[in-house]
Amino acid sequence: MNKIIVYEQINFGGIGKEFTSSVPNLVMENFNDCISSLKVIGNPWVVYTDRNFSGSQFVYEEGEYPTVEFNDRISSLEVVTEDLTYPQITLYEHDKFRGRSLILTTETNLVYGSFHDVASSHKVQRGAWVLYEHINRQGAQMVARASHDLPNYGWFNDRVSHVRPLKPGKSIIKAEILWDKKEEHVKSITIDSICGLNKGEHEQSFSTELFKEYTASVTDNFSFSNSTQISWGTSFSVDVGMVKGEQNFSFSNTFTVERGGSNTRTERKSTQITLPTKIAPQTKLTVNVLRKEVDVKVPVKLTIQTGYNTHVEFGEYRCQSGNSITAEFKEEKI
Template identity: 30%
Template sequence: MNDIILYKGEHFTGENVTFNANISDLHVYGFGRLMASLKVEGHSWVTFSGPQFEGDATIYRNGNYPSIPDEKRFASMKIMKNMGAPHITLFAKINFDGPSTDLDEHTPLPSGYKVASYRVRSGAWCLHEFQDETGKKHVAFKGDEVANCQSIGFENHPASLKPA
């Protein structure tokens, strides 16, 4: 079982709905940014503040979440399954150019290291604006190719990456 159960009330009360596949717009189901609690059974889920898997991302792992703060409520979500062991290729220049680095584990990047583009070979990755994993966060999935990190909202380059 790999379900996410959304509830309109805190502590798993009120109207609820169960999903087991990616949902690009929860508004269609009457739950867009309206969930107040949730349960994850099985694989983790990545949620996005906007529809079409856009906006701020949050990862929910197997477990119960009795209260979801307003700023963490979401409009779309993806299940994290069948992604394989994490592997990402980073490029120093846009359009997959310049020196490249392959990673398969959590890596705070050296000060001054610039990731201008990337390709996710397998798994899912969290990219963070700062080395302490704060600031802007982006979740990248197997098959994602970003030719310019500025296109995903990083004015500066990601400073830390870790497998999701």
């Protein structure tokens, strides 16, 4: 969701209003010339001192701003709808896209090159950019967008000193486990064996009832595709609730994944096995303790929304479970 929340007082005080689409005239919203703080969620927003997206402008990316530029002088709001991934802008020395040109794909301080205070027009190939009057993001701003090539800067001609691309808000990721495409391998292994022998003619008892305790575990792991566009530090949850009848190898319903962090979770628990207290006459009793190990691999469809851009990629969820422990009893006459 891309939205802006504006407040009539600094530090988010007073009356607040929320907008999810551009507002050409805040008079119609009964909120003109009164904004003193704001919060942005998702793509950046541009605020203007005049109606219909005109006058002085200032851009705000995702975040919270307890004070704002143009305090009590904002009359229109515009959300940036461009795809902000892989930005590119071409600056031109003269108006109408003439003269020398400079192609940029990253933030650049023009003071250190031959294009300082030179640009008079531009074309944006991808994304949206902010052009600054002074270095280090200082002075007046002008927003350059892929949908609005500008052939003449007017008073801004030969004044551009710093350029940077706008960044999208945090990605919203929806993870869907494709259980119909899972691979599952199941095996049982013997983790302990106890033998009792009764050579007598009468039923024989252990001196006390015997308990044994074993450790079981479940390990979850998530792997990203090699070509993932998810940025480092981005986290999301995978709903690992099993399909009906297959909830025997996961302890919880969700698994939190963070790109660049640890994507493995292991849970352990103790399982107690009660052994029989009596052995029949002339009988050998063997108790085998078995652990059922289940290894499941299943693709995960990731729908990633960044600003107004949505794309799909795939990862892999893997669950290795050994939390099912049982006892198998075998009697043999001797």
